[in-house]
Amino acid sequence: MVEYNDATLDTLFHALGDSTRRGMLHELAGGERTVGQLAEPYAMSLAAAAKHIQVLEGARLVHKERRGRMHVCRLEPQALRRASDWLRYYERFWNTRLDVLENLLRDADAKASSTGAAGTRAPRRTPPPPKGKRS
Amino acid sequence: MVEYNDATLDTLFHALGDSTRRGMLHELAGGERTVGQLAEPYAMSLAAAAKHIQVLEGARLVHKERRGRMHVCRLEPQALRRASDWLRYYERFWNTRLDVLENLLRDADAKASSTGAAGTRAPRRTPPPPKGKRS
DNA sequence: GTTATATTCAACCATGCGGTTGAATATAGG
DNA sequence: CCTATATTCAACCGCATGGTTGAATATAAC
Numbered sequence: 001m002v003e004y005n006d007a008t009l010d011t012l013f014h015a016l017g018d019s020t021r022r023g024m025l026h027e028l029a030g031g032e033r034t035v036g037q038l039a040e041p042y043a044m045s046l047a048a049a050a051k052h053i054q055v056l057e058g059a060r061l062v063h064k065e066r067r068g069r070m071h072v073c074r075l076e077p078q079a080l081r082r083a084s085d086w087l088r089y090y091e092r093f094w095n096t097r098l099d100v101l102e103n104l105l106r107d108a109d110a111k112a113s114s115t116g117a118a119g120t121r122a123p124r125r126t127p128p129p130p131k132g133k134r135s
Numbered sequence: 136m137v138e139y140n141d142a143t144l145d146t147l148f149h150a151l152g153d154s155t156r157r158g159m160l161h162e163l164a165g166g167e168r169t170v171g172q173l174a175e176p177y178a179m180s181l182a183a184a185a186k187h188i189q190v191l192e193g194a195r196l197v198h199k200e201r202r203g204r205m206h207v208c209r210l211e212p213q214a215l216r217r218a219s220d221w222l223r224y225y226e227r228f229w230n231t232r233l234d235v236l237e238n239l240l241r242d243a244d245a246k247a248s249s250t251g252a253a254g255t256r257a258p259r260r261t262p263p264p265p266k267g268k269r270s
Numbered sequence: 271g272t273t274a275t276a277t278t279c280a281a282c283c284a285t286g287c288g289g290t291t292g293a294a295t296a297t298a299g300g
Numbered sequence: 301c302c303t304a305t306a307t308t309c310a311a312c313c314g315c316a317t318g319g320t321t322g323a324a325t326a327t328a329a330c
Binding site: 203 | 317318319320321326327328
Binding site for chain 1: 153
Protein backbone atom coordinates (compact mmCIF):
# COMPACT_ATOMS: atom_id res chain seq x y z
CA MET A 1 0.00 0.00 0.00
CA VAL A 2 2.15 2.87 -1.24
CA GLU A 3 -0.79 5.19 -1.67
CA TYR A 4 -0.25 8.87 -0.84
CA ASN A 5 -2.37 11.65 -2.21
CA ASP A 6 -1.08 14.20 -4.66
CA ALA A 7 -0.98 17.18 -2.35
CA THR A 8 1.11 15.34 0.20
CA LEU A 9 3.70 14.30 -2.37
CA ASP A 10 3.62 17.76 -3.92
CA THR A 11 4.55 19.46 -0.68
CA LEU A 12 6.97 16.71 0.21
CA PHE A 13 8.97 16.83 -3.01
CA HIS A 14 8.69 20.58 -3.14
CA ALA A 15 10.25 20.77 0.31
CA LEU A 16 13.08 18.53 -0.85
CA GLY A 17 13.66 20.61 -3.95
CA ASP A 18 15.74 23.27 -2.22
CA SER A 19 19.33 22.77 -1.19
CA THR A 20 19.02 24.95 1.89
CA ARG A 21 16.26 22.74 3.17
CA ARG A 22 18.12 19.56 2.28
CA GLY A 23 21.09 20.97 4.14
CA MET A 24 18.92 21.50 7.18
CA LEU A 25 17.67 17.95 7.02
CA HIS A 26 21.24 16.78 6.82
CA GLU A 27 22.10 18.80 9.89
CA LEU A 28 19.09 17.38 11.71
CA ALA A 29 20.32 13.90 10.92
CA GLY A 30 22.93 14.69 13.54
CA GLY A 31 20.32 15.28 16.21
CA GLU A 32 18.00 17.98 17.47
CA ARG A 33 18.76 21.60 16.55
CA THR A 34 17.20 24.92 17.43
CA VAL A 35 15.93 27.26 14.73
CA GLY A 36 18.91 29.51 15.32
CA GLN A 37 21.36 26.65 15.02
CA LEU A 38 19.79 25.51 11.77
CA ALA A 39 19.82 29.03 10.37
CA GLU A 40 23.37 29.95 11.33
CA PRO A 41 25.32 28.36 8.41
CA TYR A 42 23.32 30.19 5.78
CA ALA A 43 23.90 33.65 4.40
CA MET A 44 20.30 34.73 4.80
CA SER A 45 18.15 36.36 7.43
CA LEU A 46 16.87 34.34 10.34
CA ALA A 47 13.34 34.99 9.14
CA ALA A 48 14.13 33.46 5.75
CA ALA A 49 15.68 30.38 7.31
CA ALA A 50 12.72 30.08 9.66
CA LYS A 51 10.43 30.05 6.64
CA HIS A 52 12.41 27.17 5.20
CA ILE A 53 11.93 25.32 8.44
CA GLN A 54 8.22 26.00 8.22
CA VAL A 55 8.17 24.48 4.77
CA LEU A 56 9.88 21.40 6.17
CA GLU A 57 7.29 21.30 8.93
CA GLY A 58 4.49 21.61 6.39
CA ALA A 59 5.88 18.59 4.60
CA ARG A 60 6.07 16.80 7.94
CA LEU A 61 9.78 16.35 7.46
CA VAL A 62 10.54 18.17 10.66
CA HIS A 63 8.79 18.50 13.97
CA LYS A 64 9.28 21.70 15.95
CA GLU A 65 8.73 21.85 19.68
CA ARG A 66 8.97 24.87 21.92
CA ARG A 67 11.37 24.39 24.77
CA GLY A 68 11.73 27.46 26.89
CA ARG A 69 12.46 30.42 24.67
CA MET A 70 13.94 28.38 21.89
CA HIS A 71 12.24 26.08 19.44
CA VAL A 72 14.00 22.81 18.82
CA CYS A 73 13.57 20.83 15.63
CA ARG A 74 13.88 17.17 15.05
CA LEU A 75 13.91 15.07 11.91
CA GLU A 76 10.66 13.25 11.18
CA PRO A 77 11.79 10.30 9.07
CA GLN A 78 8.39 8.93 8.09
CA ALA A 79 7.95 11.67 5.51
CA LEU A 80 11.27 10.81 3.91
CA ARG A 81 10.12 7.26 3.85
CA ARG A 82 7.02 8.31 1.96
CA ALA A 83 9.20 9.82 -0.75
CA SER A 84 11.31 6.70 -0.81
CA ASP A 85 8.21 4.53 -1.09
CA TRP A 86 6.99 6.53 -4.04
CA LEU A 87 10.33 6.13 -5.78
CA ARG A 88 10.42 2.44 -5.03
CA TYR A 89 7.66 1.92 -7.59
CA TYR A 90 10.19 2.78 -10.29
CA GLU A 91 12.98 0.75 -8.79
CA ARG A 92 12.49 -2.09 -11.27
CA PHE A 93 13.53 0.30 -14.03
CA TRP A 94 17.04 0.60 -12.77
CA ASN A 95 17.48 -2.44 -10.55
CA THR A 96 16.77 -5.30 -12.89
CA ARG A 97 18.63 -4.84 -16.12
CA LEU A 98 15.25 -4.16 -17.65
CA ASP A 99 16.38 -0.76 -18.85
CA VAL A 100 19.12 -2.32 -20.93
CA LEU A 101 16.55 -4.63 -22.47
CA GLU A 102 14.36 -1.61 -23.12
CA ASN A 103 17.23 0.08 -24.92
CA LEU A 104 17.69 -2.91 -27.17
CA LEU A 105 13.99 -3.05 -27.97
CA ARG A 106 13.88 0.65 -28.69
CA ASP A 107 16.84 0.51 -31.01
CA ALA A 108 15.32 -2.45 -32.83
CA ASP A 109 12.10 -0.47 -33.21
CA ALA A 110 13.88 2.59 -34.48
CA LYS A 111 15.53 0.54 -37.17
CA ALA A 112 12.25 -1.20 -38.02
CA SER A 113 10.24 2.04 -38.33
CA SER A 114 12.95 3.74 -40.36
CA THR A 115 12.75 0.86 -42.85
CA GLY A 116 8.99 1.11 -43.15
CA ALA A 117 6.27 -0.19 -40.76
CA ALA A 118 4.90 2.54 -38.49
CA GLY A 119 3.43 2.58 -34.96
CA THR A 120 4.66 -0.77 -33.71
CA ARG A 121 4.91 -0.10 -29.98
CA ALA A 122 3.46 1.97 -27.18
CA PRO A 123 -0.07 2.32 -28.48
CA ARG A 124 -1.62 1.17 -25.19
CA ARG A 125 -2.30 3.53 -22.35
CA THR A 126 -2.12 2.46 -18.74
CA PRO A 127 -5.29 3.47 -16.88
CA PRO A 128 -5.17 7.27 -17.00
CA PRO A 129 -4.03 9.02 -13.80
CA PRO A 130 -7.54 9.29 -12.40
CA LYS A 131 -7.73 13.04 -11.94
CA GLY A 132 -7.37 13.62 -8.24
CA LYS A 133 -5.93 10.47 -6.74
CA ARG A 134 -2.97 10.21 -9.06
CA SER A 135 0.53 8.85 -8.39
CA MET B 136 29.62 7.58 -3.83
CA VAL B 137 26.19 9.21 -3.51
CA GLU B 138 27.48 12.64 -4.44
CA TYR B 139 25.25 14.82 -6.61
CA ASN B 140 25.50 18.55 -6.72
CA ASP B 141 22.84 20.83 -5.35
CA ALA B 142 21.51 22.15 -8.61
CA THR B 143 20.93 18.67 -9.97
CA LEU B 144 18.94 17.60 -6.95
CA ASP B 145 17.08 20.92 -6.93
CA THR B 146 15.81 20.45 -10.45
CA LEU B 147 15.22 16.76 -9.88
CA PHE B 148 13.07 17.14 -6.77
CA HIS B 149 11.40 20.20 -8.20
CA ALA B 150 10.38 18.17 -11.22
CA LEU B 151 8.94 15.50 -8.94
CA GLY B 152 7.03 18.05 -6.90
CA ASP B 153 4.12 18.33 -9.31
CA SER B 154 1.42 15.73 -9.62
CA THR B 155 0.95 16.29 -13.34
CA ARG B 156 4.59 15.47 -13.91
CA ARG B 157 4.49 12.49 -11.59
CA GLY B 158 1.43 11.31 -13.50
CA MET B 159 3.38 11.56 -16.74
CA LEU B 160 6.23 9.54 -15.29
CA HIS B 161 3.74 6.95 -14.20
CA GLU B 162 2.34 6.80 -17.69
CA LEU B 163 5.83 6.50 -19.12
CA ALA B 164 6.44 3.54 -16.84
CA GLY B 165 4.12 1.74 -19.24
CA GLY B 166 6.36 2.42 -22.21
CA GLU B 167 7.12 5.13 -24.71
CA ARG B 168 4.55 7.87 -25.26
CA THR B 169 4.29 10.79 -27.63
CA VAL B 170 3.88 14.33 -26.30
CA GLY B 171 0.27 14.30 -27.39
CA GLN B 172 -0.42 11.02 -25.64
CA LEU B 173 1.12 12.28 -22.43
CA ALA B 174 -0.82 15.52 -22.59
CA GLU B 175 -4.21 14.05 -23.40
CA PRO B 176 -5.42 13.07 -19.88
CA TYR B 177 -4.91 16.56 -18.51
CA ALA B 178 -7.32 19.46 -18.61
CA MET B 179 -4.74 21.92 -19.85
CA SER B 180 -3.44 23.15 -23.16
CA LEU B 181 -0.98 21.05 -25.11
CA ALA B 182 1.58 23.79 -24.71
CA ALA B 183 1.27 23.65 -20.93
CA ALA B 184 1.68 19.88 -20.88
CA ALA B 185 4.64 20.17 -23.23
CA LYS B 186 6.26 22.55 -20.76
CA HIS B 187 5.85 19.96 -18.04
CA ILE B 188 7.58 17.45 -20.25
CA GLN B 189 10.38 19.95 -20.78
CA VAL B 190 10.78 20.23 -17.03
CA LEU B 191 11.04 16.45 -16.85
CA GLU B 192 13.63 16.56 -19.61
CA GLY B 193 15.58 19.23 -17.78
CA ALA B 194 15.71 16.97 -14.74
CA ARG B 195 16.82 14.13 -17.02
CA LEU B 196 13.83 12.12 -15.96
CA VAL B 197 12.63 11.83 -19.52
CA HIS B 198 14.35 11.60 -22.86
CA LYS B 199 12.55 12.96 -25.89
CA GLU B 200 13.37 11.82 -29.38
CA ARG B 201 11.90 13.06 -32.61
CA ARG B 202 10.41 10.30 -34.71
CA GLY B 203 8.78 11.57 -37.85
CA ARG B 204 6.44 14.39 -36.98
CA MET B 205 5.88 13.23 -33.43
CA HIS B 206 8.19 13.35 -30.50
CA VAL B 207 8.27 10.26 -28.37
CA CYS B 208 9.26 10.27 -24.74
CA ARG B 209 10.80 7.57 -22.67
CA LEU B 210 11.48 7.23 -18.99
CA GLU B 211 15.08 7.80 -17.95
CA PRO B 212 15.37 5.85 -14.72
CA GLN B 213 18.87 6.93 -13.69
CA ALA B 214 17.56 10.29 -12.50
CA LEU B 215 14.98 8.59 -10.32
CA ARG B 216 17.74 6.50 -8.97
CA ARG B 217 19.63 9.63 -8.03
CA ALA B 218 16.70 10.77 -5.92
CA SER B 219 16.47 7.36 -4.38
CA ASP B 220 20.18 7.38 -3.61
CA TRP B 221 19.89 10.72 -1.88
CA LEU B 222 17.03 9.44 0.26
CA ARG B 223 18.91 6.29 1.09
CA TYR B 224 21.24 8.31 3.30
CA TYR B 225 18.32 8.79 5.70
CA GLU B 226 17.12 5.23 5.49
CA ARG B 227 18.68 4.31 8.81
CA PHE B 228 16.27 6.73 10.49
CA TRP B 229 13.27 4.66 9.62
CA ASN B 230 14.67 1.23 8.79
CA THR B 231 16.48 0.25 11.95
CA ARG B 232 14.27 1.01 14.90
CA LEU B 233 16.62 3.86 15.61
CA ASP B 234 13.78 6.35 15.46
CA VAL B 235 12.00 4.61 18.28
CA LEU B 236 15.18 4.75 20.29
CA GLU B 237 15.43 8.44 19.45
CA ASN B 238 11.91 8.98 20.74
CA LEU B 239 12.76 7.34 24.03
CA LEU B 240 15.90 9.44 24.41
CA ARG B 241 14.03 12.60 23.56
CA ASP B 242 11.28 11.90 26.08
CA ALA B 243 13.87 11.15 28.72
CA ASP B 244 15.55 14.45 27.93
CA ALA B 245 12.32 16.37 28.06
CA LYS B 246 11.64 15.01 31.51
CA ALA B 247 15.21 15.72 32.60
CA SER B 248 15.22 19.33 31.39
CA SER B 249 11.78 20.01 32.86
CA THR B 250 13.10 18.88 36.24
CA GLY B 251 16.14 21.10 36.05
CA ALA B 252 19.42 20.60 34.10
CA ALA B 253 19.46 22.47 30.76
CA GLY B 254 21.06 21.85 27.35
CA THR B 255 21.90 18.18 27.69
CA ARG B 256 21.86 17.06 24.07
CA ALA B 257 22.38 18.28 20.55
CA PRO B 258 25.06 20.91 21.21
CA ARG B 259 27.40 19.57 18.54
CA ARG B 260 27.13 20.60 14.91
CA THR B 261 27.97 18.27 12.08
CA PRO B 262 30.39 19.93 9.64
CA PRO B 263 28.28 22.74 8.14
CA PRO B 264 26.82 22.12 4.68
CA PRO B 265 29.83 23.49 2.86
CA LYS B 266 28.15 26.23 0.88
CA GLY B 267 27.98 24.96 -2.66
CA LYS B 268 28.47 21.24 -2.54
CA ARG B 269 25.87 20.46 0.08
CA SER B 270 23.48 17.48 0.40
C1' DG C 271 1.02 21.76 -53.77
C1' DT C 272 -2.29 22.04 -50.29
C1' DT C 273 -4.10 20.58 -46.14
C1' DA C 274 -4.06 18.28 -41.75
C1' DT C 275 -1.41 16.75 -37.76
C1' DA C 276 2.16 17.11 -34.07
C1' DT C 277 4.78 20.00 -31.63
C1' DT C 278 7.29 24.19 -30.42
C1' DC C 279 7.84 29.08 -29.69
C1' DA C 280 6.84 33.68 -27.95
C1' DA C 281 4.28 36.87 -25.47
C1' DC C 282 1.56 37.54 -21.79
C1' DC C 283 -0.68 37.01 -17.03
C1' DA C 284 -1.62 35.64 -12.15
C1' DT C 285 0.16 33.43 -8.37
C1' DG C 286 3.63 31.54 -5.36
C1' DC C 287 8.26 31.45 -3.70
C1' DG C 288 12.51 32.91 -1.62
C1' DG C 289 14.27 36.70 0.10
C1' DT C 290 14.34 41.33 2.78
C1' DT C 291 13.23 44.52 6.77
C1' DG C 292 11.03 46.13 10.95
C1' DA C 293 7.95 45.39 14.55
C1' DA C 294 5.83 42.06 17.84
C1' DT C 295 6.02 38.31 21.20
C1' DA C 296 7.76 35.47 24.75
C1' DT C 297 11.11 33.72 27.81
C1' DA C 298 15.65 34.08 30.49
C1' DG C 299 18.73 36.50 33.28
C1' DG C 300 20.82 40.45 35.80
C1' DC D 301 11.68 45.65 36.33
C1' DC D 302 14.56 45.99 32.53
C1' DT D 303 17.23 44.07 29.06
C1' DA D 304 18.98 40.61 26.08
C1' DT D 305 17.90 36.47 23.45
C1' DA D 306 15.08 33.46 20.40
C1' DT D 307 11.66 33.34 17.34
C1' DT D 308 7.53 34.74 14.75
C1' DC D 309 4.69 37.87 12.09
C1' DA D 310 3.45 41.10 8.46
C1' DA D 311 4.35 43.77 4.62
C1' DC D 312 6.82 44.18 0.77
C1' DC D 313 9.81 42.96 -3.57
C1' DG D 314 11.70 40.56 -7.68
C1' DC D 315 11.61 36.49 -10.10
C1' DA D 316 10.21 31.85 -11.40
C1' DT D 317 6.35 28.90 -12.21
C1' DG D 318 2.26 27.18 -14.33
C1' DG D 319 -1.03 28.47 -17.10
C1' DT D 320 -3.12 30.86 -21.38
C1' DT D 321 -3.38 32.11 -26.55
C1' DG D 322 -1.88 32.66 -31.29
C1' DA D 323 1.53 32.12 -34.61
C1' DA D 324 5.45 29.34 -36.49
C1' DT D 325 7.58 25.00 -37.92
C1' DA D 326 7.97 20.51 -39.76
C1' DT D 327 6.32 16.23 -41.35
C1' DA D 328 2.58 13.24 -43.30
C1' DA D 329 -1.23 12.49 -46.29
C1' DC D 330 -3.98 13.41 -50.06
